[in-house]
Amino acid sequence: MEKSLKKQYGWTTLDVVMTAVVGVVFAVLYWAYNQLFAFVFPFVSASPVTLQAFVGFWFIAGTVAACIIQKPGAAFLGELIAAIISMLLGSIWGVWVLISGLVQGAAAEAVFAAFRYKKYNYFVVTLSGLFTALVSFFFPESVTEGYLAYSIPIIIGMLVVRMISGAILGGALGKAITGWVAKTGVFKNFKISKEKE
Amino acid sequence: MNKRPVISFNDFSFSYPEGDTVLHKIDLEIYEGERILILGPSGCGKSTLSLCLNGIIPHLIDGRISGSLKVSGMETSGTPVSVLSQKAGIVFQDPESQFCMLRVDDEIAFGPENLKKERSLIIKEIHDALSMVNMDSCEKMLLNHLSGGMKQRVALAALLAISQPVMIFDEPTSNLDPQGTYEVAELIRGLPSEKTLVIIEHKLDYFIDIFDRIAIMDSSGRIIAVDTPGEILTGREQVLKELGVWLPQIPKYMNKFIKSTKHITFDSHGQVPLNITEAKKAVSSSPFAGEIISFFSRMIEEEILAAPPAYNIESNRKPDPLITVKKLKFSYDGSGKMALKDISLTINEGDFIAIAGQNGSGKTTLAKILIGLLEPGPGSKISFRNPAAATGHSKLPAGSFRARTEDVLDFTGFVFQNPEHQFLEDTVYDEIIFGLKSVNKKRNILNDTLMERKAEDMLKLMGLEDFKERNPFSLSQGQKRRLSVASILVMDHQVLILDEPTFGQDYINTTGLMDILVEHHRNGKTIIIITHDMNLIFRYCNKVAVLKNGTLAYSGYTRELLYREDIIKECGLDVPPLLKLYRQVKNDAAL
Amino acid sequence: MQFFEYIERDSVMHSLNPVVKLVSIFLLMLAVTFVYEPYTPLIFSVLAFLQIIIMGRIPVREVFKMILPLILVLAGITITSIIAFNTAAEITPAVLFSAGRFIITVNSVKFGLTIGLRTLFFLLYSMLFVITTDPTDFIISLIRQLRLPARVGFGTLAGYRFVPLLGEEYRSIHQAHRIRGLREDKGAVAKFRRFRKYAVPLMVTATRKAQRVAIAMDSKCFYAYPERTYLREVKIRKIDIIYSIIFGIVCIVIFLALRNYGLLAWGYRSLR
Secondary structure: OOOHHHHHOOOOHHHHHHHHHHHHHHHHHHHOOOOHHHOOOHHHOHHHHHHHHHHHOOOOHHHHHHHHHOOOOOOHHHHHHHHHHHHHOOOOOOOHHHHHHHHHHHHHHHHHOOOOOOOOOOOHHHHHHHHHHHHHHHHHHHHHHHHHHHHHHHHHHHHHHHHHHHHHHHHHHHHHHHHHHHHHOOOOOOOHHHOOO | OOEEEEEEEEEEEEEOOOEEEEEEEEEEEEOOOOOOEEEEEOOOOOHHHHHOOOOOOHHOOOOOEEEEEEEEEEHHHOHHHHHHOOOOOHHHHHEEEOOOOOHHHHHHHHEEEEEEOHHHHHHHHHHHHHHHHHOOOOOOOOOOOHHHHHHHHHHHHHHHHHHHOOOEEEOOOOOOOHHHHHHHHHHHOOOOOOEEEEOOOOOOHHHHHHHHHHEEOOOOOOOOEEEOHHHHHHHHHHHHHOOOOOOHHHHHHHHHHHHOOOOOOOOOOOOOOOOOHHHHHHHOOOHHHHHHHHHHHHHHHHHHOHHHHHOOOOOOOOOOOOEEEEEEEEOOOOOOOOEEEEEEEEEEEEOOOEEEEEOOOHHHHHHHHHHOOOOOOOEEEEEOOOOOOOOOOOOOOOOHHHHHHHHHHEEEEEEEEHHHOOOOOHHHHHHHHHHHHHHHHHOOOOOOOOOOOOOHHHHOOOOOHHHHHOOOOHHHHHHHHHHHHHHHOOOOOEEEEEOOOOOOOOOOHHHHHHHHHHHHHHHOOOEEOOOOOOOHHHHHOOOEEEEEEEEEEEEEEEHHHHHOHHHHHHHOOOOOOHHHHHHHHHHHHHH | OOOOOOOOOOHHHHOOOHHHHHHHHHHHHHHHHOEHHHOHHHHHHHHHHHHHHHOOOOOHHHHHHHHHHHHHHHHHHHHHHHHEEEEHHHOOOEEEEEEEEEEEEEEHHHHHHHHHHHHHHHHHHHHHHHOOHHHHHHHHHHHHHHOOOOHHHHHHHHHOOHHHHHHHHHHHHHHHHHHOOOOOOOHHHHHHHHHHHHHHHHHHHHHHHHHHHHHHHOOOOOOOOOOOOOOOOOOHHHHHHHHHHHHHHHHHHHHHHHHHOOOEEOOHHOOO
């Protein structure tokens, strides 16, 4: 009995390493895309509202980890490990990255928990991205970036764009990527491979 | 020999959840202190077998097992990995992905730390283990800065620090160059005799003589024979050939000689010599020494040094230089370390040339510069002529670096070392079609039916016709390689560059692929391969350029390289074993 | 690929316990985050800079080389904040510039400078931490001092090891695409589609590597016992306590001095 429980919920070394590696992959892709999109960035970052369009990409590692591993804690650990790694890679925001990792992880985890870790479909994943975007806006981002001092229309605009970005880039895209990769058959040892499409 | 079994398989089978049986009713006892080789075609389940020995299967990798497997008296299915792994340790194939720490000392400490050893003891163990693998005082080095061979030595040291009685080696040298392979093989040879060694390997020339027994596995995951190396290599040679495994050269040609003459055996037991020393003794004491030597000389001509001369469309024409490189230099970070220094080289139209050298000597970098994927340093001169365009003088490319690259890529194909890097589509068929479409974008010469036919032909040529709808990433190692070559070959470039095309491939896959390249070459194409496989170079390439730490150590005919043993040695390369043997016995005979 | 990374040196900052360093920096960051005037983050940025070059023994030139590429980001953040500032909430706005409903006031500039300098301050302390902390020590310190499960810690380290390797893979994939005849796409949509062709091979390689590493770790008796020993003695020592006390006193003195000169202001409402 105890053994079967452990088999169901226990985190294996493979689960943890996989989660960490997902964090690294998206750190690499994030860096690469910063370069590809370098020409757009000056325009986009000039306005706080459009800048929020990219924010979802920060949560994608947690979503992907959750979709692959499908165990309690996957989204949380995915965000946390991705945060530790991006901090080691030299982030501007330093320790705050760890804090946002914890908060984002907890937010995403809460959504998957609400569905009892049974559903990892587009709806749940999109919801998780959206919720994560919402929660992390208020803490820690609005504290560190002083969003509270922004004018109200800008805050509303930012929230709307941010939630869309969270839902699409942070949620649905993560699910789509796991789907593409699952087709190659490399996920044999993970729960996702037992899913029936 | 002490006959206590430390590993016993009893009617043991394993299959993955998807259903395919990987190991089939295995009965095998491996004794304490024994050194056993598991030999079989690629994908036959050898690695799976090794993962069963420390319980990774079935505890961490799902699947169904039946029968029994005992290691040190413990049934693996009922014993946790953490206990079994104290009995049996594994050195894996890929040097990049068996470490979890950043520094050598931390990596070696990882095992002892897990076993709760005292810190002072761990420090001593790190020191002892490193000195056993000849890496004293490398404790503080970063793993990422080590060569492949050194990484494998660290992996071995990490096991020595845990000190399991059973040590498993899963193709430990298959990612290494000749120098690295030699070092690792020698270390395995020198391991304490009380260790039980289970070794999976296909580069047998380096250590076929260390084994007590060989077990042959067939492609359905059965063990079909277990016996001494002499018996297996003589009695089961035909089986091994059919399975497509690499045969070690010395016993292979010794056997071949016996067969060709029928009445000779080498020693009183009829055992075939396994290494050069044994073979030399056998030859010199044989009344047929003269015959053997002339047989060797014939084999060397026919099979070892079989590279054809450069093929030219008009054989009386002097070959035109295709690529001319002058004073090429290159550095990855702009200033600091030079990856390539002062390279001057000419490659002619119709050459089948190898770029050889140790891992990290700059082979791939050079090739990528030739086709313009990397921009050479200032002062370097490269000219790359389109052989299909009007012949005559070679002109330096005009226009920007980028435009030049586009030009060169128009008539040059490049197959990457990792096939997966160039996969773009979801199915094997689309992967081939993609190449045709991109050719069509430039020169609209193919209609849809023609394209389809070309794709079908290519799939058939590469033996991929049954996998048309499969996802490229889900193919086997050999199939992926063939697909990556096919997707470039179909674009029908005049020049083809292949980066380690035979890397990790078994005998059948390698010869199959090389035969296709030979055919291509015969049709007038120029072929450049990057490799450190000396057997391949001597067998197929008429010319060779040897790199050593970013400089060109040799460039010219392959045959002439044979007389430059100094270069071969200092560049960490090797001469085919039969050739080595031939030279030694010929010398002895002359004395 | 990295803005800054660990630089091996023998210095006070290098010898400190990573978690002690992390917590002390976090507490300061937390305090400064609630300050809404540019003087405090500026002064603490100077402190961070001095800590890097004196206590961390990192050459000034190196530090500037690492900050330079980020100057544009800092400028962007400053301008964004100036534009976004809620001037409507100000009680007595001192207008500097106006165009229709768009107004820039003294306070919006002050706010922009606050956020910009605050980001500089984050950046410098982040740099201080990263370049003076051995990543392995950091993870082991998280395990030993903050009770991060060892499986998570060592798993993270195993993944971190792949950063240069996967960066290399990305470049190689990019080149392989060119060889196949896939050209630089123009436009954001095409670029986004291209994303899949990078993400899939990278994920496939990464998954395989993860599986191999995890198997290798388990094969080396990982979790043979619930607890383990460590080669690295990452402990909290006397020097950590002394550093924390001195650092705390210095920070408090700076805050008090700023308050004495009437420069310190807490909360965004102080800008109304």
